[in-house]
Amino acid sequence: MSTPSQGSLLARINAHALFWPVATLVLLLVVSAVANPGFLRIGWFEGHLSGNLIDVLNRAAPLMLVSIGMTLVIAVRGLDISVGAVVAISAAVAALLIGGSMSTGDAVQVSRFPLGVAIGGALVVAALCGLWNGLLVVRLGLQPIVATLILMVAGRGIAQLITDGQILTIYYSPYFYIGNGFLLGLPFALFIALLTAAAIHLALTHTALGLFVRSIGINPVAARVAGVRARLITISLYVFCGFTAGLAALIISSNVKSADGNNAGQLMELDAILAVTLGGTSLAGGRFSLAGTIIGALIIQTLTSMIYSMGVPPEVNLVVKALLVFAVMLLQSPDFRASVRRLVFRGEPGAAA
Amino acid sequence: MTAVPSCVLQARGLGRSFPGVRALDDVSLCLRAGEVHALMGQNGAGKSTLIKVLTGVCPAERGTIELDGAAIEPTSPLHAQRLGLSTVYQEVNLCPNLSVAENILAGRYPRRAWWRGGGIDWAAVNTEAQRVLRGLQLDLEVTRQLSSYPVPIQQMVAIARATSVSARVLILDEPTSSLDDGEVKQLFALLGRLRQQGMAILFVTHFLDQVYAIADRITVLRNGGLVGEYRTSELSRGALIAAMVGRELAPVVASTSARPEVAREGPPVMQARQIGRKGLVHPTDLEIHAGEIVGVAGLLGSGRTELARLLFGLDRADGGALTVNGASAQLDSPAEAIALGIALCPEERKTEGLVLDLSVRENIVLALQARAGLVPALSVKEQRVIAERLVKALGIRTASLETPVGQLSGGNQQKVLLARWLATEPRLLILDEPTRGIDVGAKQEIMNEIVALARRGMSVLFISAEIEEVVRICDRVIVMRDRRKVRELPGGCDEHAVFESIARH
Numbered sequence: 001m002s003t004p005s006q007g008s009l010l011a012r013i014n015a016h017a018l019f020w021p022v023a024t025l026v027l028l029l030v031v032s033a034v035a036n037p038g039f040l041r042i043g044w045f046e047g048h049l050s051g052n053l054i055d056v057l058n059r060a061a062p063l064m065l066v067s068i069g070m071t072l073v074i075a076v077r078g079l080d081i082s083v084g085a086v087v088a089i090s091a092a093v094a095a096l097l098i099g100g101s102m103s104t105g106d107a108v109q110v111s112r113f114p115l116g117v118a119i120g121g122a123l124v125v126a127a128l129c130g131l132w133n134g135l136l137v138v139r140l141g142l143q144p145i146v147a148t149l150i151l152m153v154a155g156r157g158i159a160q161l162i163t164d165g166q167i168l169t170i171y172y173s174p175y176f177y178i179g180n181g182f183l184l185g186l187p188f189a190l191f192i193a194l195l196t197a198a199a200i201h202l203a204l205t206h207t208a209l210g211l212f213v214r215s216i217g218i219n220p221v222a223a224r225v226a227g228v229r230a231r232l233i234t235i236s237l238y239v240f241c242g243f244t245a246g247l248a249a250l251i252i253s254s255n256v257k258s259a260d261g262n263n264a265g266q267l268m269e270l271d272a273i274l275a276v277t278l279g280g281t282s283l284a285g286g287r288f289s290l291a292g293t294i295i296g297a298l299i300i301q302t303l304t305s306m307i308y309s310m311g312v313p314p315e316v317n318l319v320v321k322a323l324l325v326f327a328v329m330l331l332q333s334p335d336f337r338a339s340v341r342r343l344v345f346r347g348e349p350g351a352a353a
Numbered sequence: 354m355t356a357v358p359s360c361v362l363q364a365r366g367l368g369r370s371f372p373g374v375r376a377l378d379d380v381s382l383c384l385r386a387g388e389v390h391a392l393m394g395q396n397g398a399g400k401s402t403l404i405k406v407l408t409g410v411c412p413a414e415r416g417t418i419e420l421d422g423a424a425i426e427p428t429s430p431l432h433a434q435r436l437g438l439s440t441v442y443q444e445v446n447l448c449p450n451l452s453v454a455e456n457i458l459a460g461r462y463p464r465r466a467w468w469r470g471g472g473i474d475w476a477a478v479n480t481e482a483q484r485v486l487r488g489l490q491l492d493l494e495v496t497r498q499l500s501s502y503p504v505p506i507q508q509m510v511a512i513a514r515a516t517s518v519s520a521r522v523l524i525l526d527e528p529t530s531s532l533d534d535g536e537v538k539q540l541f542a543l544l545g546r547l548r549q550q551g552m553a554i555l556f557v558t559h560f561l562d563q564v565y566a567i568a569d570r571i572t573v574l575r576n577g578g579l580v581g582e583y584r585t586s587e588l589s590r591g592a593l594i595a596a597m598v599g600r601e602l603a604p605v606v607a608s609t610s611a612r613p614e615v616a617r618e619g620p621p622v623m624q625a626r627q628i629g630r631k632g633l634v635h636p637t638d639l640e641i642h643a644g645e646i647v648g649v650a651g652l653l654g655s656g657r658t659e660l661a662r663l664l665f666g667l668d669r670a671d672g673g674a675l676t677v678n679g680a681s682a683q684l685d686s687p688a689e690a691i692a693l694g695i696a697l698c699p700e701e702r703k704t705e706g707l708v709l710d711l712s713v714r715e716n717i718v719l720a721l722q723a724r725a726g727l728v729p730a731l732s733v734k735e736q737r738v739i740a741e742r743l744v745k746a747l748g749i750r751t752a753s754l755e756t757p758v759g760q761l762s763g764g765n766q767q768k769v770l771l772a773r774w775l776a777t778e779p780r781l782l783i784l785d786e787p788t789r790g791i792d793v794g795a796k797q798e799i800m801n802e803i804v805a806l807a808r809r810g811m812s813v814l815f816i817s818a819e820i821e822e823v824v825r826i827c828d829r830v831i832v833m834r835d836r837r838k839v840r841e842l843p844g845g846c847d848e849h850a851v852f853e854s855i856a857r858h
Contacts, residue, residue: 209727211715211730212727223723224687225665225706227687
């Protein structure tokens with residue numbers, strides 16, 4: 001028997017909302033390290049940290065951003081399945097505004113509009129996409145999944161209209177810093193994601209936003225009767241969700257140095273919803289965790305990297321990922337854990353309680 | 354009748370504990386054939402637990418239950434139903450998207466013989482449902498979707514379903530809390546017929562009038578224990594209340610006669626001229642001065658709640674003019690009304706009032722913070738101070754300020770809602786049925802608080818279906834019927850004057 005204090009500490013850790021997401025992430029890292037001993041190795045290369053872990057952080061940044069926006073929308077009983085398409089639109093706008101060609105050697109440093117305008121334009125368009133979604137949900141009262149389905153389907157078409165059906169290649173090298181650069185030895189993209197998370201965390205804890213979001217998520221009618229401007233806040237959160245998709249678009253298009261209307265951000269909405277769920281946010285609204293979401297995004301990226309580093313053939317890649325996601329979900333389900341516990345402890349006295 | 358009918362259902366010495374609480378302690382109950390038996394008690398007295406024990410939701414830890422002399426141990430509601438104990442809950446537990454007949458016979462549809470293709474015999478379902486309904490003298494179209502009927506009819510369908518499974522005992526858990534007087538009468542007529550058929554009925558309610566209208570006997574519980582079983586005819590209302598609360602209730606602090614005359618100087622706090630909205634309320638005039646309590650009396654559907662919603666900006670008025678503190682106002686959202694110092698405790702406490710998963714503290718500061726906007730945000734410390742003060746002032750019984758408000762009893766939830774609005778220090782407080790579904794003690798405390806608030810200068814618009822309450826504490830009474838204001842009476846007037854105005858005008 002453990003002493004009471006130990007027991008309560010263990011129980012407290014176990015009861016903490018982030019326990020299972022963190023445990024899952026650690027488990028995945030351990031499995032990766034066993035399968036590929038080099039996985040955890042971190043080196044120093046050309047003035048920055050390098051290695052699989054750093055790569056995971058860099059690649060997870062766009063998903064983290066989109067998932068942060070998604071968390072808040074889900075927290076107010078919404079859903080945004082158009083984020084992948086918004087990424088495509090926003091990337092296309094950025095690429096169009098930067099323009100450029102490699103006709104001459106010097107053209108590499110030329111952009112059609114200043115970098116700030118290109119970035120700002122892409123983000124504004126992304127936010128407008130969010131506004132469209134928010135208005136459909138709040139003003140027209142459409143089901144969030146239906147309302148955002150419209151932009152999910154139309155968005156890829158819009159992105160291709162912007163790029164004229166081509167994959168726009170970006171030749172302006174300062175832009176590449178967003179998705180490939182390093183700051184203080186760490187990927188710059190990671191800073192964008194963490195700064196966004198920190199900003200929204202501060203907004204939730206140091207203004208009344210957290211209280212309002214939770215009350216809207218739990219009971220939108222009561223929140224409105226209490227004077228909370230529930231509609232305005234809900235629309236704003238959709239706008240913010242679009243904005244985070246815009247940030248993700250900058251990172252992705254900068255990383256691959258192009259904007260592909262068809263494939264940029266493909267299925268990202270589903271990864272984002274998965275990350276949010278893995279992090280312990282309730283899809284029913286009201287209960288959410290930003291930190292959980294970030295860990296959820298890391299779990300998904302670790303999974304993806306793990307599959308690649310284990311040398312799984314591309315054709316079964318998705319099946320393996322699905323199986324792993326399934327296993328992770330089971331691990332996180334309290335019901336499943338309880339039934340496993342019953343199975344393991346069957347017959348032992350006191351186990352039933 | 355001289356012979357006491359013997360018990361159909363006899364429970365002896367029932368006991369049940371939950372962690373930290375002895376919810377039921379040595380309670381006995383005897384239900385007789387052909388009698389309506391009322392189960393009374395304040396919130397937390399053990400009524401719900403007793404019903405849960407009888408219906409097998411949570412089996413008793415001590416004691417015995419006998420049905421027709423044979424010991425039974427119900428282990429689940431389904432099991433209890435098979436034994437002959439059917440329960441109808443406050444919320445209708447049926448499928449609104451199925452037909453009346455499907456609902457009545459769900460789970461035991463007659464099937465066609467295999468040589469006729471097997472499957473459900475829908476014709477038999479409908480005729481059987483019709484037979485059940487006719488037995489209760491209910492005339493409904495059994496093929497119509499249940500949701501096309503109003504809630505009271507749905508409730509009767511639920512009763513029909515409950516009694517059609519050859520029930521000996523029917524348990525009704527607050528069946529009338531969402532019904533108006535006419536609907537209650539219909540329900541009572543149905544109960545009367547069931548009584549004649551020899552059914553033993555257990556009836557849980559908060560409404561004293563209804564107990565005296567229908568019950569033959571009353572069992573009173575208090576703090577999980579049995580106070581006693583009484584014949585209704587031998588127990589006065591005062592004695593019943595005393596038995597429930599364990600003390601003689603102090604009268605409401607002030608009747609209108611004892612109150613100082615309300616100063617009618619200065620502009621009224623709120624003045625409505627021909628305010629209305631098509632399909633909700635006919636154009637209505639209304640005037641409330643500082644420190645005045647204006648009552649709105651009317652039945653369910655009389656337009657009283659709809660009027661409150663217009664005055665609070667929850668629905669937009671499509672005609673008329675509104676002035677607040679002498680300045681004309683156009684209310685398009687609750688937030689705008691709150692900014693002008695108006696507050697509304699809505700009728701539906703759980704769906705429109707409280708955010709049940711949030712703590713007592715958060716629920717109390719919500720409106721105050723909403724009025725302030727996102728910034729400046731009240732710190733947790735400031736929130737605690739405000740919540741602490743109101744919890745004390747209103748005598749809210751809660752384990753802590755951080756307890757989710759959904760865990761509180763109905764009366765305490767209502768007080769938290771009241772506290773939320775008092776925190777905003779409104780000029781006009783609109784209370785829509787603030788005493789519905791809460792126990793007698795809490796009711797009295799809330800009424801006292803309302804009177805005290807008005808004395809300090811707050812205006813109150815008090816909406817209630819309990820005419821006696823309205824007449825007692827209001828300075829003026831507005832009577833509504835069929836979505837329009839039909840009369841305005843002075844406070845302290847005769848209850849019957851109000852009843853008459855409601856009945857015919």
